[in-house]
Amino acid sequence: MKIVLIGAGNLATNLGKALQGAGHDIVQVWSRTEESAQALAAVLKCSCTTEAEEVVRSADVFVIAVKDSALSSLAASLKDGREGQLFVHTAGSMPLEILPFERRGVLYPMQTFSKNKEVDFSVIPCFVEASGKADEAMLISLSKTISDTVYVLDSENRKYLHLSAVFCCNFANHCFAMGERLLKEHGNLPFSVMLPLIEETASKLYSMSPQKAQTGPAVRWDKNVIDKHLQLLADEPGMQKIYELMSKSIHEVN
Amino acid sequence: MKIVLIGAGNLATNLGKALQGAGHDIVQVWSRTEESAQALAAVLKCSCTTEAEEVVRSADVFVIAVKDSALSSLAASLKDGREGQLFVHTAGSMPLEILPFERRGVLYPMQTFSKNKEVDFSVIPCFVEASGKADEAMLISLSKTISDTVYVLDSENRKYLHLSAVFCCNFANHCFAMGERLLKEHGNLPFSVMLPLIEETASKLYSMSPQKAQTGPAVRWDKNVIDKHLQLLADEPGMQKIYELMSKSIHEVN
Structure with a gap:
């Protein structure tokens, strides 16, 4: 397929590479800044532009991968002269x-992307949605060329999927960050001592649900340990409040 | 070494197997209940008892692996007739x-243990402490026979290590459980869709600190997305409060 890539950030870069690797033709890259437009165009060996009006007029699909806050106005600026084209956001x-x-869709690859860290796109679940059945079928088959796991999901449920991802990725990672801080400030242990525990916590999920896998003082409601932990956090009111809420929440659902 | 195992739960079972696998002699298992005493004794092919007074009088080390709340009174019941022996808790x-x-120590293998899930003890960091230098050296070398990572850590810093583990394991896992609940209630997606994201979140930690690895609306302070997420959680005040606190906390440290 002939694809135009609108955006040149982490997601656009990873997606562009994956699509090209699957044999698609990335015909052009647009980015707000000359520097990132050229950087990604060099990787994908295609042309690039920073001007909305210079974006090509026709392609099989225009994929917009920019930050959420820029999405609406950028999309509006691309409307003129591209009637009847399929636009997809990520x-x-x-x-x-x-x-x-009129023809619009979503292709949401659910992953945490960082610059300088290659990801294997084939294991990333992709969630698609489109305004028409033909475009939906097209997005499903496009997604299947880069990912082994493709779901059709409407906007309403995708909101909750994204919210769930914030809990599973960002908030879990913040738990790791708080753990790191405690280690650094008390005993100056390297965070690497936690990696086997984190690895096991994640790997358990392949054989049991996280709710079933829960261990520790909160699920046992070991008030003695919980109170001692809250005391240890007396100088850290933010972490103390999080400890209290998380423990109560674990206790309630188990 | 000749080792007596006091306890027959998850940790005692995993530890007993690892010690025996490293060539140590588990001479006896004590458990409160006949059933678990016999179950573990069968695995380790050793004798067992449920009576404190029937525990052997002498060994190189007595390892007490029971729940925290039982530790103190159980240890007291073992005192008579075993003066001069080395007792270690976990x-x-x-x-x-x-x-x-008089001779006392700690051997804390930091991992989350579940029944029916074998763990590779060699990758589990072990933290030791002892009342005397000779016993400390002995516990270090004993631990090194079962684990590749052994640290000496005093009780004060071990408290924080344990607290850090609660954040990195129990609280991170609870984030997964909350994510699972959202998926189930909205769109009925299987939790397996989250596994690649969780895998990547954990695997990033081998190349960068969790604080540096953070992504998502809270670290960008994308107020628009955060407010929408808080609205989605209007029927879940517990999760809503956790979302709010975690987002603020991520924003503050980044």
Whole structure:
């Protein structure tokens, strides 16, 4: 397929590489800044532009992978002269309707992308949605060329999927960050001592649900240990409050 | 070494197997209940008892691996007739001093143990402490026979290590459980869709600190997405409060 890539950030870069690797033709890259437009165009060996009006007029699909806050106005600026084209965004938390096009869709690859860290796209679940059945079928088959796991999901449920990802990725990672801080400040242990525990916590999920896998003082409601931990956090009111709420919440659901 | 195992739960079972696998002689198992005493004794092919007074009088080390709340009274019941013996507990959150023996120590293998899930003990970091230098050296070398990572850590810093483990394991796992609940209630997606994201979140930690690895709406302070997520959680005040606190905390440290 002939694909135009609107955006040149982490997601656009990873997605562009995966699509090209699957044999698709990335015909052009647009980015707000000359520097990132050229950087990604060099990787993908295609042309690039920073001007909305210079974006090509026709392609099989225009994929917009920019930050959420820029999505709406950028999409509007691309409307003129591209009537009847299929535009797709990649944002987990944005509805289909944010795109001001007749033919519109969503291709949300659910992963945490960082610059300089290659990801294997084939294991990333992709969630698609489109305004029409033909475009939906097209997005499903496009997604299947880069990922082994493709679901059709509407905007309403995708909001909750994205929210769930915030808990599973960002908030879990913040738990790791708080753990790291405690280690650094008391005993100056390297965070690497936690990696086997984290590895096991994650790997358990392949054989049991996280609710079933829970261990520790909160699920046992070991008030003695919980109170001692809260005392240890007396100088850290933010972490203390999080400890208290998380423990109560674990206790309630188990 | 000749080792007596006091306890027959998850930790005692895993530890007993690892010690025996490393060539040590588990001479006896004590458990409160006949059933678990016999079950573990069958695995380790050793004798067992449920009576404190029937525990052998002498061994190189007595390892007490029971739940925290039972530790103190159980240890006291073992005192008579075993003067001069080395007793060691395995509890992350308990001080050395809880043991009423002259020769006392701690061997804390930091991992989350579940019945029916084998763990590779060699990758589990072990933290040791002892009342005397000779016993400390002995516990270090004993631990090194079962684990590649052994640290000496005093009771005060071990408290924080244990607290850090609660954040990195129990609280991170609870984030997974909350994510699972959201998926189930909205779109009925299987939790397996989250596994690649969780895998990547954990695997990033081998190349960068969790604080540096953070992504998502809270670290960007994307107020628009955060407010929408808080609205989605309107029917879940517990999760809503956790979302709010975690987001603020991520924003503050980044």
